[in-house]
Amino acid sequence: MKAIIPVAGAGTKLRPHSYTQPKALIPLAGKTVLSIIIDQMREAGIQDYIFIVGYLGDKIRDYVKSRYPELNATYVHQIDRQGVGHAIQIAKSAVNGDEVIVVLGDTICEYDVQEVVNSPYSMLGVRKVDDPREFGVAELDSEGYIDHVIEKPQIPKSNLALVGIYKIKESNQLFDCLESNYLQGLRTHGEYSLTDAIDCMLKQGIKMKPFRVDSWFDCGRKETLLESNATLLKKFEKRRESDYQFENTVIIPPVSIGEGCDIRNSIIGPNVTIGENTRMNFSIVRNSIIGSYSNLYDIVLESSIIGSDTALKGEARRLSIGDNTSIDLG
Numbered sequence: 001m002k003a004i005i006p007v008a009g010a011g012t013k014l015r016p017h018s019y020t021q022p023k024a025l026i027p028l029a030g031k032t033v034l035s036i037i038i039d040q041m042r043e044a045g046i047q048d049y050i051f052i053v054g055y056l057g058d059k060i061r062d063y064v065k066s067r068y069p070e071l072n073a074t075y076v077h078q079i080d081r082q083g084v085g086h087a088i089q090i091a092k093s094a095v096n097g098d099e100v101i102v103v104l105g106d107t108i109c110e111y112d113v114q115e116v117v118n119s120p121y122s123m124l125g126v127r128k129v130d131d132p133r134e135f136g137v138a139e140l141d142s143e144g145y146i147d148h149v150i151e152k153p154q155i156p157k158s159n160l161a162l163v164g165i166y167k168i169k170e171s172n173q174l175f176d177c178l179e180s181n182y183l184q185g186l187r188t189h190g191e192y193s194l195t196d197a198i199d200c201m202l203k204q205g206i207k208m209k210p211f212r213v214d215s216w217f218d219c220g221r222k223e224t225l226l227e228s229n230a231t232l233l234k235k236f237e238k239r240r241e242s243d244y245q246f247e248n249t250v251i252i253p254p255v256s257i258g259e260g261c262d263i264r265n266s267i268i269g270p271n272v273t274i275g276e277n278t279r280m281n282f283s284i285v286r287n288s289i290i291g292s293y294s295n296l297y298d299i300v301l302e303s304s305i306i307g308s309d310t311a312l313k314g315e316a317r318r319l320s321i322g323d324n325t326s327i328d329l330g
Contacts, residue, residue: 001048001117002098003041006087007034007105008054008078022056023219024105025063026305027273027289029232030256033219034060036108036232038068044113046101047072050094052087054078083191089178100171102194104164108228109213116167122208124149124198125165127216136162136195138210146208151188151195162195163216173201222305229289230254230271258292275308 007024024034031039038049053060053075064073074094078087088102101117109125116123124146126138132153139158141147149162168174177200181192188196202208217228233254244251246261252269258276266283268274274285275292285301291308299312306312312327 001046002050002095002100003046003048004050004052004088004091004095004100004102005034005037005105006052006078006084006102007060008052008057008081008087022059022105025059026219026225027275027291028108028219028225028229029236029273030258031232031236032063033106033108034063035067037103037105038064038071040113041101041103042068042071044117046117048098049073050091051075052078052091054081083187084194085178085181085192085197088194088197089175089182089192092175092178095171095175097172099167099169100174102166102168106219107164108217108219108232109163109165110215111165111211111213116165116211119167119209119211120169122169122201122206123167123211124208125163125213126160126210127163127213128159129161130159132156132159132161136193138162140210144209146202146210148202149195149199151193160210163213165213166194166198170201170206173204173206174198177201177204225305226271226287226289226303229273230287233271233273252286 007022025032028036049071051060051064051073054077057075057077061075064071076091076094078090084104111125124138129135133156134152136149136151137153137156137158138146138160139148140160174197177197181196181200186196217231219225219228233256237254237256244257246263248265249263250267252267255269255272257263257268257274258278260277261274261279263280266280266285268285271287272285272290274290275294277292278290278294280296283296283299288301288304288306290296290306291310293308294306294310297313299314
């Protein structure tokens with residue numbers, strides 16, 4: 001089995017951060033979105049990966065090579081972004097007829113990956129939502145199999161949203177449907193949709209089952225990214241306040257502070273992620289994500305995302321600042 005991870009999106013909803021950093025590499029609870037996905041796949045024994053890269057693709061490639069040098073990784077460049085269906089279609093030669101599990105690059109879910117991988121059926125991850133109109137939606141038949149899927153329906157017949165995880169056994173049929181839709185110019189909301197290709201497979205009689213995820217973390221927008229960071233910190237971060245030794249500094253768990261940080265005369269937490277080699281003095285930070293190699297002095301931050309290699313001086317309350325920025329709020 002091969003894992004396909006599309007990470008070619010520009011991440012427009014996370015700008016300005018995504019101008020200089022792929023959203024899959026934004027720090028999250030001491031990890032990144034991409035590392036959480038890869039770690040889940042590796043625990044299930046998957047070693048073959050296909051990354052669909054585009055905007056800032058070199059950073060994805062460098063990150064995977066440095067953090068996961070043992071992976072058998074292939075990189076497919078999506079020059080013209082025409083939707084997830086198009087992204088998967090251009091990976092056909094790399095898949096070479098094998099089974100695949102597709103995990104969208106901004107999707108973090110808790111589920112039994114091994115059970116999904118070992119299933120004799122193709123499987124789609126689902127979760128009940130209050131308003132399914134913004135998602136792909138799965139409809140089930142009387143036996144619990146998936147009968148129909150549709151992308152962002154105006155009048156949904158089901159509240160089972162597709163979460164962005166697809167285990168496909170019949171990859172040849174998947175690519176046949178993707179190619180057919182592409183040749184027909186069949187677009188949904190202006191893009192070639194993976195959902196449409198899966199519905200094509202269902203119409204051909206291929207059996208698919210749903211699997212429900214325990215948790216689904218939204219990492220596509222600033223507000224939900226901070227909520228996901230807080231939740232995942234509680235799950236991942238095992239260090240206690242006493243494990244951090246910083247001069248005249250109070251730590252309020254849960255927090256994740258990277259290696260090489262120099263923090264003094266500050267209050268950190270709760271729900272704070274700080275990248276590596278960041279310096280901080282006379283500051284208060286809570287419910288925020290701070291990148292690596294940043295320098296914060298005399299600042300108060302709440303519900304903020306600060307990029308890497310950023311300098312902040314003065315006082316503020318809410319900021320959303322990308323990489324390589326210097327601000328004096330005096």
